[in-house]
Amino acid sequence: MTNSQNNSSVVDPRGPKPRKIMSRRNIILYGTLLVVAIYYLIPLYVMIVTSLKGMPEIRLGNIFSPPVEVTFEPWIKAWAQACTGLNCDGLSRGFWNSVKITIPSVFVSIAIASINGYALANWRFKGANLFFTILIFGAFIPYQIMIYPLVILLRDLGIYTKLPGLILIHSIFGMPILTLLFRNYFTTIPEELFKAARVDGAKFWGIYFRVMMPMSLPIFVVAIIMQVTGIWNDFLFGVIYTKPDTYPMTVQLNNIVNSVQGVKEYNVNMAATLLTGLVPLTVYFVSGKLFVKGITAGAVKG
Amino acid sequence: MNSIEINNLSLNFGDVKVLKDLNLSVNKGEFLVLLGASGCGKSTLLNCIAGLLEINDGQIYINNQNVTWFEPSERGIGMVFQSYALYPQMSVKGNLSFSLKNAKLSKDEIEKRVKHASEILQIESLLDRKPAALSGGQRQRVAIGRALVRDVEVFLFDEPLSNLDAKLRTELRVEIKRLHQKLDNTMIYVTHDQIEAMTLADRIAIMRDGLIQQLDTPKIIYSNPVNKYVAGFIGSPGMNFLKGKILQDGKPIFKLEGGWCESPDLSNYKFQETIKVEKEVWLGIRPESVVVGGEAENMPVNFNLEIEVFEPMGADTLVWSQIGGQEFRFMVDVNTSINVGGTLTVGFDPAHASIFDLESEERL
Structure with missing residues (x-):
């Protein structure tokens, strides 16, 4: 008792409280995080090393060992030579198809959805609530229900199995969730700002382009990421609404990996899979910070 | 001559009657304060005058022109908001000139008006800054400037000082009074702060439940309140x-x-x-x-x-x-x-x- 009192009088606490780095809390926290991180990274590691090995090395069966002889042959083959059906020009065609599908779909869906969200949040027109309810309802209908009717619709429009058809489908299916996202974000922008712009003589489009849009970069980034990854990774619509010439990358990847003839070229399959996943991965890495900011900003109000 | 004339104004939010058959006329160059507890309809009335809310019945005249169906920008009003409502991505200059660009004025005219307003409000040195780099008082000054450049007849203030700390509030209060003496515009000022109301107003309209209880000079409202509510609302400590x-x-x-x-x-x-x-x-x-x-x-x-x-x-x-x-x-x-x-x-x-x-x- 006297001892501790002495101590406290000698070392008079002052300034920030000292913290132990190797406290039990830190060890448990960082230990858990480390284990989880390794757990998620192992498959990626296996894919990368396998894609850099030759077939003889793979047949040894040691999937965790790094490649003895690094070869980029499987990557080249996956990109330019792998066969799907009759075509033997690799994933490159699928890649360009996917690019041609993704860019216009992302652009169209975000352009329309952001204007929808803006109109719903700021211009309370008659029937806005009904419109919004219908839209939300749309977000919860399983896609599978609409597949066949849409086939007929696209056929009648004459764009079935063509790229514009798939672009249209993606743009429409992105609409409910994106509109919700934008509406929720725009309602967080103070209403007085909108009022001030109206007093200042800005009209519907003026307020959208000059006041709302410049303030909404984070949510646009979120929308772009959601749409790019969603549309790029889509398989169902790709396989239904296109034909071999217009297959997006994911469908082509599936055809390469799941081909039943010949030897299973694991290294080529791994390289092809990595190539396909590269686009969404890049998008995440480039926009990480903005993404987090936008996600939290859009989630505040309902 | 009346600057603003409101006849039988009614406004409902759904089933709730926010403003009931309200009449009000404001003289040219007058400083009118709408005073009341929160939820009494004073800001709503201001928004109706500004054209930011659609009214259900009645007429609004500004400068002897029936503006009931006019867009806010066509009514000849400038408005200052409680939260400043400055456009965050624009510089002070951009904020001041936004309305002028929308009105498609010439570059020289815009330049001239921005300069004039920033001189009056002493914000010349801030013109290139973004709102985020301004203090609360400076922001509110820019917000007033945004109304000033438009060269309008009527200024509407929606609790402009409520977000400022007590000291700054008194300073800006005097400044608004000076501005009014200098410009001689009609000003309508919404507040729940009776001190602001007493110090600024030529006349005060005390509102409760969407009705004007008493409309008179601060002196008469203080000495001869028409009912117990007004008597209790004005004066500190209360009656x-x-x-x-x-x-x-x-x-x-x-x-x-x-x-x-x-x-x-x-x-x-x-x-x-x-x-x-x-x-x-x-x-x-x-x-x-x-x-x-x-x-x-x-x-x-x-x-x-x-x-x-x-x-x-x-x-x-x-x-x-x-x-x-x-x-x-x-x-x-x-x-x-x-x-x-x-x-x-x-x-x-x-x-x-x-x-x-x-x-x-x-x-x-």
Whole structure:
């Protein structure tokens, strides 16, 4: 008792409280995080090393060992030579198809959805609530229900199995969730700002382009990421609404990996899979910070 | 000439009637303050005048032009908001010139007007900054500037000082008053702060439940409130209300409920109507009009009170006490020696009191 009192009088606490780095809390926290991180990274590691090995090395069966002889042959083959059906020009065609599908779909869906969200949040027109309810309802209908009717619709429009058809489908299916996202974000922008712009003589489009849009970069980034990854990774619509010439990358990847003839070229399959996943991965890495900011900003109000 | 004229304005939010058949006219160059507790419809009324809310019925004239169906930008108004509402991505200059660009004015004219406004408000050195790099006071100045550049007849202020700290609020309050004297525009100013209302206004409109209770000069509202609500709202600390009856004893006298040795003679009070005997009333006395000590003895009514609590407020001390079980507050000079449990001689003049009907709470 006297001892501790002495101590406290000698070392008079002052300034920030000292913290132990190797406290039990830190060890448990960082230990858990480390284990989880390794757990998620192992498959990626296996894919990368396998894609850099030759077939003889793979047949040894040691999937965790790094490649003895690094070869980029499987990557080249996956990109330019792998066969799907009759075509033997690799994933490159699928890649360009996917690019041609993704860019216009992302652009169209975000352009329309952001204007929808803006109109719903700021211009309370008659029937806005009904419109919004219908839209939300749309977000919860399983896609599978609409597949066949849409086939007929696209056929009648004459764009079935063509790229514009798939672009249209993606743009429409992105609409409910994106509109919700934008509406929720725009309602967080103070209403007085909108009022001030109206007093200042800005009209519907003026307020959208000059006041709302410049303030909404984070949510646009979120929308772009959601749409790019969603549309790029889509398989169902790709396989239904296109034909071999217009297959997006994911469908082509599936055809390469799941081909039943010949030897299973694991290294080529791994390289092809990595190539396909590269686009969404890049998008995440480039926009990480903005993404987090936008996600939290859009989630505040309902 | 009327700058603003509002006829039979009604506005509903769904089933809720926010403004009910409201009439108001504002003279040219007048500073009118809309005062009321939150939810009384004062900001809503301002938004209706600005055209930011669609009204359900009635007409609005600005400068003798019926603007009821006009867009906000076409009404000849400038508006300043509580949250400043500056466009965050634009510089101060961009904020000031936004409306002028929308109106498609020439570059020279824009330049000229921005310069003029920023000189008046002393924000020339801030023109290239973004709103985020400004202090609260500077932001509100830019917001006022945004209304100023538009060269409009009517300025609308929606609680412009509520987001500022107390010191800055007093400073900007004076500045707004100066601005009004210099520009001579019509200004309508919404606030819940009675001090702002009293200091700025040519006339105050006190609102409650979507109705204007009293519209008059600050002086008259203070001295002759039309009902108990207005009387209680204006003045700090609030008016004392003593419940009792008016009796006739050759002259009208006030008899306190709960018993009191005094029965103030009301013959000098200017009743607005002849009073029935035994009418139940509130007798309202402002704490400031109560005097103590020697002065009290010269008052028509004077009596002794026991001190319960006192609150020193700098120049004055607010004393809490009771008369016949009813709360009674009054101000004494800070140098008066007082202690809890002690007694003071206090007095007031019933001629300067306010008397309200107990039921209707209207002034009698």
